[in-house]
Every structure is written in structure tokens, then in C-alpha cells.
Amino acid sequence: MQRLESAVSAFNASRTECNGFYAISLTTPYRRYYSLWRIFPAGERPLFIRTLADTLTAANGKAMDMLKHCRVPLKWMDNRFFVPHYEQTYDALTFGKYRGKRISEVYYIDPNYVLWMANKFEPEKKKLLKLKETARLFAAIHAELTPPQRNTYRSHSQYVGQKGETLTGLTLKVLYVKQQVDTYKPDFYIDQCVLAADKDGNRYTFTEKAAGRSQTPKALSCFSRAFAPGMNIQLKSARVMQHYESHGVKYTRIGYIKYA
Numbered sequence: 484m485q486r487l488e489s490a491v492s493a494f495n496a497s498r499t500e501c502n503g504f505y506a507i508s509l510t511t512p513y514r515r516y517y518s519l520w521r522i523f524p525a526g527e528r529p530l531f532i533r534t535l536a537d538t539l540t541a542a543n544g545k546a547m548d549m550l551k552h553c554r555v556p557l558k559w560m561d562n563r564f565f566v567p568h569y570e571q572t573y574d575a576l577t578f579g580k581y582r583g584k585r586i587s588e589v590y591y592i593d594p595n596y597v598l599w600m601a602n603k604f605e606p607e608k609k610k611l612l613k614l615k616e617t618a619r620l621f622a623a624i625h626a627e628l629t630p631p632q633r634n635t636y637r638s639h640s641q642y643v644g645q646k647g648e649t650l651t652g653l654t655l656k657v658l659y660v661k662q663q664v665d666t667y668k669p670d671f672y673i674d675q676c677v678l679a680a681d682k683d684g685n686r687y688t689f690t691e692k693a694a695g696r697s698q699t700p701k702a703l704s705c706f707s708r709a710f711a712p713g714m715n716i717q718l719k720s721a722r723v724m725q726h727y728e729s730h731g732v733k734y735t736r737i738g739y740i741k742y743a
Contacts, residue, residue: 495556517542653718655679717743
């Protein structure tokens with residue numbers, strides 16, 4: 484324990500608490516896992532971020548790794564402080580593809596969706612204002628946890644087409660692929676989130692849904708079309724679903740894809 488306390492003390496040496504702090508909630512016989520919370524100043528409610536581990540050593544290591552680019556300190560706190568906030572439902576989504584999930588869950592699997600909520604979502608009902616407020620708090624956390632960019636990069640990527648327009652004859656090069664489990668299905672259905680670019684450097688994103696069930700969450704179904712960085716793909720047609728910008732780069736999200 485003394486070694487862990489010394490590690491946290493050294494970790495916090497160059498950090499300041501003026502903007503609040505992060506806290507690991509200590510376990511109890513009824514809550515066996517250590518969790519990470521963000522404590523904001525000025526009386527803001529504690530914000531649950533994620534479950535860490537079932538030992539303090541592992542939880543401490545995960546938390547310090549997450550916060551290594553952050554200038555906010557880390558503390559341990561008695562779980563009784565957080566008990567009133569466990570059963571709150573103000574952060575549960577009541578719409579969209581993540582309906583029924585809490586914003587902390589969505590941030591863990593799809594942070595861009597939470598950033599969209601924080602920056603572009605316009606609530607039509609007053610009861611949704613707390614959702615947007617919570618999304619904005621997660622956007623602030625995202626900025627704290629994201630490594631600083633050493634070099635300023637200006638992308639030549641431009642938006643392609645208009646929303647709802649069908650694009651034809653696209654040739655794209657795959658730049659990045661992220662596999663993720665479809666949490667709406669009881670078995671392992673592995674989707675692929677693909678980032679690609681055309682010959683002019685315009686960036687495209689799309690999701691290739693699983694074509695069948697996988698045996699493990701780490702392998703694609705044998706029926707799925709597998710994508711990998713460097714692969715060239717020919718699209719017969721694709722519909723423009725959305726335009727968005729992230730870190731100064733413009734992206735065109737496409738769907739309803741037909742391959743050549």
C-alpha cells in the first residue's frame with residue numbers, strides 16, 4: 484500500500500487540482516470493482532467514467548496510464564461518496580442506436596458519438612438537456628485524455644457529395660480498420676469501422692456489419708468481408724450519410740455500399 488501511495492504522490496507532483504481531479508472509488512463487499520470518476524470543481528456532480536479492475540494495484544496502473552497526458556491529479560476516495568450517484572438515470576440515452584445505454588458506456592465503445600452529442604446534438608425536449616450537458620463533460624474529459632499533437636497537420640480532405648446523394652465508381656484505399664463487437668446482439672458479431680481515402684486524399688468512413696456470428700470477440704466471422712490497411716476497394720455505389728470534422732480533418736461518412 485505504501486508503494487502505491489508513493490507512486491500516486493509522484494504521479495501528482497506536476498499536476499494541479501484547480502480544475503478538479505480524478506478519483507478511484509475504493510471497493511466494498513457489495514462493489515467488488517474499483518472505478519474511475521471525474522470530480523469537477525464548483526459543485527458539479529461526480530461523473531462515472533469506467534470500471535478499472537478488481538485489485539487496487541491494477542486499477543491504479545490503468546488509471547495512471549489513462550491520465551498520463553493529463554495535468555489533473557488522481558486520488559482515492561471512499562465509495563460511500565459515490566453511492567448516491569450510482570442509480571441516477573439522467574445519463575441514459577432515450578433515443579438513437581445506443582438507446583438504453585449510459586453515456587459512459589457509449590463513450591467507452593464509440594467516443595465520437597458522445598462528441599457529436601456534445602457539439603451538434605440539439606435537444607428538442609428539456610429532459611434531454613441533462614444528456615447534452617453530460618456529453619459536454621465527457622467531451623472535456625476526452626480533451627484531457629487525448630495526447631497533445633506535436634505537429635500541426637492540415638489535411639487536404641474535403642467533403643464529397645451532399646447528404647443523401649449516391650456516389651458511384653469510388654476507388655478507395657483503406658487507411659485504418661477497427662473491429663468492435665455489436666453490443667446489441669447476444670453472440671459475438673464483429674463489425675468493422677473503416678477509414679479510407681480516395682486518390683485526392685478525401686477521407687471516408689463506413690461500417691461493415693458482421694455477416695455472421697464469430698466464435699470469439701477477437702476474430703471476424705468467416706462470412707465477413709475482411710478489410711486491412713493498404714487494401715484497395717472498388718465501390719459500385721455508396722450513399723452519403725453525413726459530413727463531419729474532427730481535429731481539423733473533414734470526413735464523409737457513407738453507407739448502403741455496393742461493391743464492384
